[in-house]
Amino acid sequence: MFRPLFATVLLLISTATFAQTVTVYSYRQPFLIEPMLERFTEETGIQTQVVFAQTGLEERLKREGRLSPADLVLTTDISRLATLVEMGLSQPVESEVLTRNIPSQYRSPDNQWFALTLRARTVYTPKDRLGPVALSYEDLAKPEFAGKICMRSGKNAYNVALIASMIAHHGEAEAKTWLEGVKANLARKPQGNDRAQIKAVAEGVCDYAIGNSYYYGAMLKDPKQRPVAEQVVINFPNQGDRGAHINVSGAVVAKHAKNLEGAKALLEFLTQPEAQSVYAELNAEYPVNPAVAPSEMVASWGAFKADELPVYQLSVYHAAAMKLLDEVRFDL
Structure with a gap:
């Protein structure tokens, strides 16, 4: 008992x-x-x-x-x-x-x-060759950027979200045209991670690279990677209109x-x-x-205008973004 x-x-x-x-x-x-x-x-x-x-x-x-x-x-x-x-x-x-x-x-x-x-999806440029630039994500599809862009796989979650934001702002047809233009402007086949894109800019492989802001900060805090990060500039796109993708x-x-x-x-x-x-x-x-x-380091990059698109909408257009990537065979 x-x-x-x-x-x-x-x-x-x-x-x-x-x-x-x-x-x-x-x-x-x-x-x-x-x-x-x-x-x-x-x-x-x-x-x-x-x-x-x-x-x-x-x-x-x-x-x-x-x-x-x-x-x-x-x-x-x-x-x-x-x-x-x-x-x-x-x-x-x-x-x-x-x-x-x-x-x-x-x-x-x-x-x-x-x-x-x-975290902002930013564009990196070489400090010595270009310095800071004012540009938009839309600019990256223009002919004058041919052979100058580096980015990781289009199907990486961060890039899918960026493409989803383009669909949200411009519609699927226009986003597809933009994606085709970006692909045509790539300096190399999509590869590596965001840090690899920063390294590619520093090494002269390309003049523009897409990457998340905090990877840049992580490289600046790493003594081994700081010399590479210090050769590039972080730029926040679309400051003249809707603001940088978040x-x-x-x-x-x-x-x-x-x-x-x-x-x-x-x-x-x-x-x-x-x-x-x-x-x-x-x-x-x-x-x-x-x-x-x-942080003090992040604040030193300057204040910027952020896209106020509700983040949940990025998930709404996720499937459509993946479909466009397949249609334009972005990673191939």
């Missing part, structure tokens, strides 16, 4: 302990996330347990189903955020803190996902979160000034919270 009582006590202890732990699945690197999680625990007493991965978290969550221990999922790029929602792996969160800290264009209309950082990193609360309140508390914490400043300093990203300034 003592065994059921003993089991009940163990269950209560286990449940109380578990309720003080938030399990995080993360595509974001440990060096960036761990300092903020440590501070979160210091302030709230809530422990965190993190599963870091480079790929496969969506499939893991789907496979685990209701048995998944995940409470919060941290990821990069709007396409991954949208995929989590489309796969039924998220749940909505109502929070005055999140509404106050995150501008409306950087969270989903149904509160299924929330941006935590911003993508995000962000988070969702897992569909089967066991510690819903803890996950919500952590998500809110990540949008507060302290955590936003960590994002800004460690990874050269732009804070999503408009009350928080970028």
